[in-house]
Amino acid sequence: MQQLLQQDLIPALWIAFAVYWTLAAVHQSRVKESESQNDLWFYCAVGAFAFLLLFYVRDRIAALLIVLGLFYGLLAVVGTKQTKRRESLLSRLPHIAAMIAAFIVLFERPVRLGPLSYRFLPNSQTTAWAGALLTACGVAVAIWARVYLGANWSANVKIRANHTLVRTGPYARLRHPVYSGVLLAISGTALVEGEWRGLVALAVALTAFSIKAKREEAFLRGEFGSEFVEHARYAGFFLP
Template sequence: MSVNSTVFIYITLSSWALFCICWLLLRNRNKENIQTRTSRQRFMGALGYLVIFTALYMSLFIQGHRLLPTNLYIQAIGAILCMVGVATAIWSRVLLGTNWSGGVTAKKDHELIVRGPYRLIRHPIYTGFVAAMAGTCLVTGGWSAIIVSTIYTLGLCMKINREETLLNELFPGTYAVYQQHTRKLIPFIW
């Protein structure tokens, strides 16, 4: 592994560390859930993050685990994508404020946020997280990173459908209009 590759790895690790710090700092600053999450659900969420981050960096510890070629241009693009993804997720999380929840659940006095990145996409935290995972995959290049990122993204698509059903129930008519003017996950595309 070259010195330049190491820099890109540290950039992604620093980005993810910032993501985790922000999530920890903001974790208890939420409105009360109408339906509370169980301890098991919270544990499974934390375990999910552990699995994702382990898979993203596994290629650094296992010889022959790398699927993508080591290319500084690809890794530079990956590091930038990771930084932009984490910044988008954090910005979106801050804007969502006390309405955020780790699970699909309504909050007391739930508000529909439509500013910042929410003007273009309905789920910018997920967009940022997926972009950061994809960027990390380009940097580390491991097959486990690519597999877990793909599985996680597919799972997010299912979660998005549940969230959109809930938001349509919470904001009848208003959310449907919002859906017509925004995209789910990828600005201007989908």
């Protein structure tokens, strides 16, 4: 049963997340904000096909997630929507590199990682199922937060024209629920794997997201001033 989680369920959750994330970036880069609901069935069909194709070769999930991540990151850089302020590509590269490293460590075959493949938890179906549940919840939270953010979302740090400060839904209690969701999913996957590489991946991702989130907050504080300061009083950074 634990092998089923590691080889099928966990890869399925991450592939679904990666496919959604990439298609959402494609959609947002190609249409106007007022047309954000058009072609829904087309994107669902493409997403379903991409999911089935990637799941078929799920034993290479690290490489698949990296390719998808770089693709949606490129879309964010070349997007045509008007922006008032944005981070440079050079400042974004360390975050991309860190997340690539995190997913390689999390999903690469243990035999290639030496001591990182040693276990920090004993084999336990209870722990593995708890980890799978956390992974599913984390993916759900990240997608919910992304959908809720709507046209304000961007893969890179930027302030759009007509940018609004979202303070409801998942953003009522969390300032960065997308990152919180991804970190929760990585934590769950680390529990399923039970190996030190999962904790290393979590530490790398936590560091990368923390740096990026602080950069985002500097942009938001400069744009919204006291409104953002008030929001930060009631909404936690990564935890409620």
